[in-house]
Each structure stands twice: as C-alpha cells, then as structure tokens.
Amino acid sequence: MNGKVVKTDDEWRKLLSSSQFRVMREKGTERAFSGAYWNAHEKSVYVCAACGLELFSSDTKFESGTGWPSFSAPIAGERVETESDASLGITRSEVHCARCGGHLGHVFDDGPKPSGLRYCINSVSLYQEKR
Ligand code: FE
Numbered sequence: 001m002n003g004k005v006v007k008t009d010d011e012w013r014k015l016l017s018s019s020q021f022r023v024m025r026e027k028g029t030e031r032a033f034s035g036a037y038w039n040a041h042e043k044s045v046y047v048c049a050a051c052g053l054e055l056f057s058s059d060t061k062f063e064s065g066t067g068w069p070s071f072s073a074p075i076a077g078e079r080v081e082t083e084s085d086a087s088l089g090i091t092r093s094e095v096h097c098a099r100c101g102g103h104l105g106h107v108f109d110d111g112p113k114p115s116g117l118r119y120c121i122n123s124v125s126l127y128q129e130k131r
Helices: 009-017 018-024
Strands: 044-048 054-057 078-087 092-097 103-108 120-122 126-130
Touching: 009 018, 018 103, 078 103
Parallel strands: none
Antiparallel strands: 044 054, 044 126, 078 092, 092 103, 103 120
C-alpha cells in the first residue's frame, strides 16, 4: 500500500494508550468480551485505531460468539495484510493494518459463507465511526 505510516516504538507510545500499544505494537490480545465492540451493532465503519485507515464495515460484522468483534471481510482486500504466526504452538494467520502495520487480530477459515473467513479483531485496535 502507498503512504505507509512508519514510526518508532517511542513515537507510537506517545500516540497510543498502553492497552493499544500492547495489542497493536506487541501483538497482545485483549480479554474476550472485554472490548468495546464485540457486541456493537450500529451501522458504522471501523477504522484503524493507530492510523485511521478504514478497515472493516458493520455490513460484514457477524456474531461469532467469541467475545471479539468478528468480520467476514475487510472493506477492501488491500487494507489488511496477513502473516504466519506460530506462537501458542499452532499456526495462525496474524492480521495487521496495511498502512501502519498495527496488529489487529487473526483470521480463521471458519467464517460464514461466501468468504468463509472470520477476521477476529481486537476492539482496542479499532475505532468505531458511526455512519
Ligand atoms: Fe493502521
């Protein structure tokens, strides 16, 4: 993606809350059912909490029962990137913002049709803009 946002950890620490930094820059995970958006249903666009890129829409948000906001697709494929994550002894696909590299969550292949994908995203990595 053009116009990548690149900052040092010190710069990110000044911009992000401590919980945002832990998740977005250190790939942490918020506790299930603890975030602001797992049960949100308003028509909205969810933007990257670090750089503001529009990532997900309420149109693809679904009830996964996991306690994390779950989407079947990003707003556009190039908005997010994935990489293999072998932590926790299993291989998962890590998902991050394509513009700033901020960690968002993971994507699994047990989502609803037609995509079959479940983007399991930390609320703290998102900011909800009601539309
Ligand atoms: Fe971002």
